Amino acid sequence: MNVGIIGATGYGGVELIRLLENHPAFHVKEVYSSSQEGEELSNSYPHLVHKNLVLKSIDPIEIKKEVDLVFASTPSGVSSKLIPSLIDAGIKVVDLSGDFRLKDKSLYEKWYKKEGADADYLSKATYGLSEWFQEDIQNSDFVSNPGCYSTATLLGLAPLMVEGIIDESSIIVDGKSGVSGAGRSHSPLTHFSEMNENLKIYKVNEHQHIPEIEQTLSCWSGQVKPITFSTHLVPMTRGIMTTIYATIKEDCETEHIHKKFTKHYEDCKFVRVREKGTFPFTKDVVGSNYCDIGISYDERTRRITVVSVIDNLVKGASGQAIQNANLMMGLEEDAGLKIVPIYP
Amino acid sequence: MNVGIIGATGYGGVELIRLLENHPAFHVKEVYSSSQEGEELSNSYPHLVHKNLVLKSIDPIEIKKEVDLVFASTPSGVSSKLIPSLIDAGIKVVDLSGDFRLKDKSLYEKWYKKEGADADYLSKATYGLSEWFQEDIQNSDFVSNPGCYSTATLLGLAPLMVEGIIDESSIIVDGKSGVSGAGRSHSPLTHFSEMNENLKIYKVNEHQHIPEIEQTLSCWSGQVKPITFSTHLVPMTRGIMTTIYATIKEDCETEHIHKKFTKHYEDCKFVRVREKGTFPFTKDVVGSNYCDIGISYDERTRRITVVSVIDNLVKGASGQAIQNANLMMGLEEDAGLKIVPIYP
C-alpha cells in the first residue's frame, strides 16, 4: 500500500519516515510540503541523506493517484484548511494536528485561539485513541490522532473512569514533556543555552489538550468536571510523563485498582502496566510505541497516583498514527511497530 | 569569625566553601571529615585546587578551640550521633541533615527507617526556615536546616496557610529536582547514561520531607491533613521546582491571592514573587539563594497552582544554612549571599 506524508518537514513527518522504514505493508511513496516543494528533504534532515526524498506540492487530485492513505503532519490551523479537499478526493487520512479533535468548534476557537474547522468535517473525524476506540477507527476513513499529553493522560485515567473508581471532580494532571513536543521552529523557550539545565512550566490550566481530555473523559463518565492541568518542559528531547492525582470514591486497596488496570490492558500490545509499587521512567519507552503505566494508592490521603509515560513523537504522535492506519486498513495493529525502546 | 565545615566532602560542604569565599564576616578556618582525614580536599574536588584545604578529624574539643560555629553537612543518621557532643562543647551548630527536623522521634524512625536522635537534643533544635522563624533562629545556638523540597514547598504554601485561603485537606505537591539532590554517591539512579534524557519518579508518597512539611504546616493552621507528595528526578544538575495544587475555601480572585503573597514577602530579601500570571523557571535562581514564586488561580476548578523554585544546593541547603548562621550571629541576613543567579 502506498502512503504519503504531508508536512514531512516537521518532527512528526520525519518520525513517520523512520517508523515506516520497515513497515510490512505501507510504503512511503511521496512526501509533500507546501513551503519547500522541489527540495530534497535531506537538505533539512541530513540523517535522511540516503533516502533521496524530494518534497512535492500538495495537490489532492495528484495525491489521490499516488497514495492510498495520507498522514497529515501539518500544524494546527493548517490541517483544517487542507484536509477537507483530501477527504473530498476520497483519500484516507490520519491527521496529527489538533484541528479535528474537538467536536465543538467554539471550544476549539476558545482554546486554540484560531478559526475552527468546518463542522461537517469535524463530524466525520474519528478520535484515534487506539486502545479505546478501536472499532470506530477500524470503520473510519478519517482519523484525528490524539495529542501527546492527551494520549498519556487518557490511557492513565481510562480504567479509573470506566470503573467509576475516582471522584471525577478531583483530577489533577501534572504533565512533563521533552522539548521535541514544541516542534522544530526555534524560539526563546527552546534555545539550547536557556532550556538546558532548566525546568520550565508553561500554559498552566491553559493548554489546548485540556478540552480534548475532558471531551474524551465524558465518553466514560457522565460526571466529568473541569480538570486541573499544567505542563512543564524538561531538558530532554523525547518523552512525556503525566503524573495524575485523583481521590477515590470508596475505600479500596492498591491491589484492587492494579487488577483493573491489568485487566483492561491485558490484550493491548502497547500498554504495559507495571507491577504494583513500581513506576516507569520516560526512557523506558523512548523510540517505541509503548505507554507504560504505574499506579499507587495512598491510604493516608485516599488518593491514587497514576504515572503514564510515552515517547511524545511515537505513541504521542507518529506511532499512534501508524497504529490507527493499521486499524483503518485491516492490518495487524502492531504492523511495523514491533520496536524495542532504544536504551540507554 | 571562624567557622568550620563538617562533612566537607559532600556537595553541601563544597557549596558552603563556594558561598563563604566572599563572606564579609565568616572565615572557613577548617574543614573536617570522618573518613578522609589528612587528605587534600582538592583530591576529590579539583575545582578547589587553589584552596589548599586539608581535611581534619572531628574532635569537639579541638573544634571548639578553632571555630565559633560549625556547619554540619553530614548525612542523616550521622548528624544525630555527632552533633550532641558539639552542642555539649558549646559550639554553635547549623545542621544540614534531616536528623533534627522532626520533633517526634518515632515519626523520624518511621520515615527515615533509622534510629532517631536523642529527644533532649531534638528539643534544642530550631527549625531554620529563615523567612518564617527568624526570631527563633536569632535566639538559637542550634539550627536544623530545612530539607530542599521542604523549603520550596513551605515557602510556596505559607501565605496560603497563614491566610486560611485553602482547604487544608486538598494539598498536592508535585516536586521535581535536579540530580545533585541525590548527593555524590553514585548509584544506578544517577548513572549518567540512564539519567540523561530521562525523567524519573521516585518515592511516591514516601519521601522523608513529607512529615517535615506537615509538621511545619501545623504551625500555621490547626486543620492540617496528610498531603500528597511525589518527587521526580529531572536530567539537570541543580534546581528544584515544586508545583503545588490546592482548592480554595471561598471564592476569590487571583489578584487577592497574589497580593497576600507580595505582602508576606515584601521584606524578604530572598523571596521574589513574580508578577501575576508569570511563573519562574529553575534556571532563574541557579547559584543564588533566591526562592522565586508564581501563583495562578483557575476559576474552572477553584484551584490554585503555586510554583516555587530554588537552587537545591543553595536556598535548599548551604545558602539557607549561611542565612541562618547570619541570623544566629546577629549579622545582616544576606551577608555573603548577595549573589546574582548564574545565567545562562
Place this chain on the structure above:
Amino acid sequence: MNVGIIGATGYGGVELIRLLENHPAFHVKEVYSSSQEGEELSNSYPHLVHKNLVLKSIDPIEIKKEVDLVFASTPSGVSSKLIPSLIDAGIKVVDLSGDFRLKDKSLYEKWYKKEGADADYLSKATYGLSEWFQEDIQNSDFVSNPGCYSTATLLGLAPLMVEGIIDESSIIVDGKSGVSGAGRSHSPLTHFSEMNENLKIYKVNEHQHIPEIEQTLSCWSGQVKPITFSTHLVPMTRGIMTTIYATIKEDCETEHIHKKFTKHYEDCKFVRVREKGTFPFTKDVVGSNYCDIGISYDERTRRITVVSVIDNLVKGASGQAIQNANLMMGLEEDAGLKIVPIYP
C-alpha cells in the same frame, strides 16, 4: 537461525536485543549471564518488560544445542577465558570485547594491563571491520568485533591510507564519545551530577584502541608510525565523533580527495560520505548502523581534516556485530539493519 547473547546485561547486550527484534533470519533464542543466572533480564532493564527473557548460565555444550551463533558481549578479560571453549564446541562467535583484536599478545598486555588470550585462538580470530575485510569475515567462524573509536577512526582513515595520500607520521586523532561507551558500571567519571554540563578528557595517548588502530593501518601501508590519540567524554549518551588530522604528501585538491572517499565507499550500505564542505553531526546516525564522513582540505596548512561519526553502541558495537554475523552466515550484509536514525 537461533542466536544467543552472552553478557546480555551490559549495554552491548541489550542493544543486540533491540536490533535483532526485527531481524529476518536471526532469532534471539537465549540470553546468558555468568552473574545473574535465573533472573529476569527486565529486572535490570524495565524497557524489556514485555520480552520475558530469563538469563541462563553459560555452558558451551548446552549453548551448542540451542543456538547457531553466539554474540559475546562480555568485558575484556572475560572473553579471553570464555570464548575458547565456545570455539572448541563448534559454535560460531562474534566477540565484542577487545580480547581478540590484537594479534600480538604482548601488545595486549601492555595496553590492557591484563593477561592476554591464548595465541592459538588469537590467530583464529578475524578482525571484523566489515567494510574492509568483508571476504575474510565471510569465511570466518570467529570474528573479533572492532572497538568503537577504532571503527570511526579506521573508516575515516582507510581511503587516505590505501591511496597513499597522507604522511603516515602525521596522524592525530581527537576522539569524542558519549558516556554509554563507559558501560553500565557507575563510577565518579559517569556520575550524572558531575558528567552533566561537563567535558572530560581521559586516557591521553593511553587508550587501548591505539594499538588496534595502528595494527589495522599497517594492513594498508608499510609506513605506519605511532599515532597521537586522545579521547573525551561528551555529556550525551550515544555517539562518537573522531576528528582526524593529517598532512598530505603531495599537493592536491579537496575535490580529488573527496572523490577517493566516495569511490571507496560507493557500494557500502552503511558509510555515507557527505558532500564536499559539509560535516556530519553525531545525532545524524544515532540508533543506526551508519558511519557518516566529512572531509575538508586546508591549503594554508596542507592538512586534511576528516570527521567520522557513528553510534558507539551500533556501528561501534552491536550493529557491526550483526553486520559481521550476517556476512558469516551468508545473509545480506544489512539484514535487520535497515534502520533510519532516530531524530531528533
Place this chain on the structure above:
Amino acid sequence: MNVGIIGATGYGGVELIRLLENHPAFHVKEVYSSSQEGEELSNSYPHLVHKNLVLKSIDPIEIKKEVDLVFASTPSGVSSKLIPSLIDAGIKVVDLSGDFRLKDKSLYEKWYKKEGADADYLSKATYGLSEWFQEDIQNSDFVSNPGCYSTATLLGLAPLMVEGIIDESSIIVDGKSGVSGAGRSHSPLTHFSEMNENLKIYKVNEHQHIPEIEQTLSCWSGQVKPITFSTHLVPMTRGIMTTIYATIKEDCETEHIHKKFTKHYEDCKFVRVREKGTFPFTKDVVGSNYCDIGISYDERTRRITVVSVIDNLVKGASGQAIQNANLMMGLEEDAGLKIVPIYP
C-alpha cells in the same frame, strides 16, 4: 567608580552584571542598548528581576557624564561603528567584540566578511590577554578583549612558544565549546531538540579566531606558521576546552615542559597548572575566571598535548574584561573576581 555596560541584553552583558555584583570598586551605574531602550532588562532576563535595571539609549556625551569606563558587549560589526565616538568622548573602553583584535584591517575583512574598523582606532586598541600583556593593558584606555577560543588556546600555547619548545608549523587545535558561545539569538544550530544529545563540528579551519591566535603567537616567535583549527559545539551551556597538539623541536621530558608552565604562571592568579599527568575538565572552572591547564608529552610520537579549559563567558569574555578593567584602573587584578567555580 561608575561603569556602564553597552549591549547589556546579550550573554556577555548579563554576565558582567553578575560578576560586578560584588566588585569592591566598580558600580554598574547604567546599562545601555540600542534596540531595547526604555525597557526593563528583567523583561528579557527574569533572573535579574530584583535589580530594576532600565536600558538607556547610547549617547556618548551622556555616557561620559555617567560613567568612568564602559564595557562594550556589542556584536562584531557594531562595536567598530560605536566605539570610536566613545573613545573620542574620552571614555575608557573594554570592547568584548572581535572588531579591534586584528591589527590588519584586511585580515578582519577576510575572516569576518564584514567591513573592518578604522585603522586609527585599531592602532589604539590594546589586546587584552591579561596574563601576557599586563603592562600594556595597565597603560591603556582602550582594551580589545580576546576571543574565547583565543584565550584558551593562547594561554595553553604561550609557554611553549616563548620557550621555543615546539615546531611552530606543527600546531593543531581541536576546540570544543558549550553552546552559550553562540549567543542568545536562536538558530537551527542551537535549537534544543537538535543540539541536545548531539556533538557538532563547525567552521573547520574557517573560525575568525584563527588570525587572532596567529597574530598573537607572532608576538612570541618569528617562525609562526598557519595553524589547523577546528571547533565543536558540545551539548552543554558553558565551558571551552581546547586540546592542542604540537611536535617538540628537541628531545625533552614531560617534567621539563611542566616546569616551564608552572614557572610562567606561578604569579598568575587565574591560571592553574595541574599536576603532571592530570587534566582539567570544563566543569572545574565554570562560573569562575580560572584557566586550568594540563600537559602531557608522548615519547612515541614526540608530540605534546596541552589541554586548556575556561568558562567561555568568564575568562573567555566578561571575567577577563573585568580583569582588564582592573588593570586599566590600577586595581588589584582579581578585584571582584575571587570566585570559586560552581560545582557540581
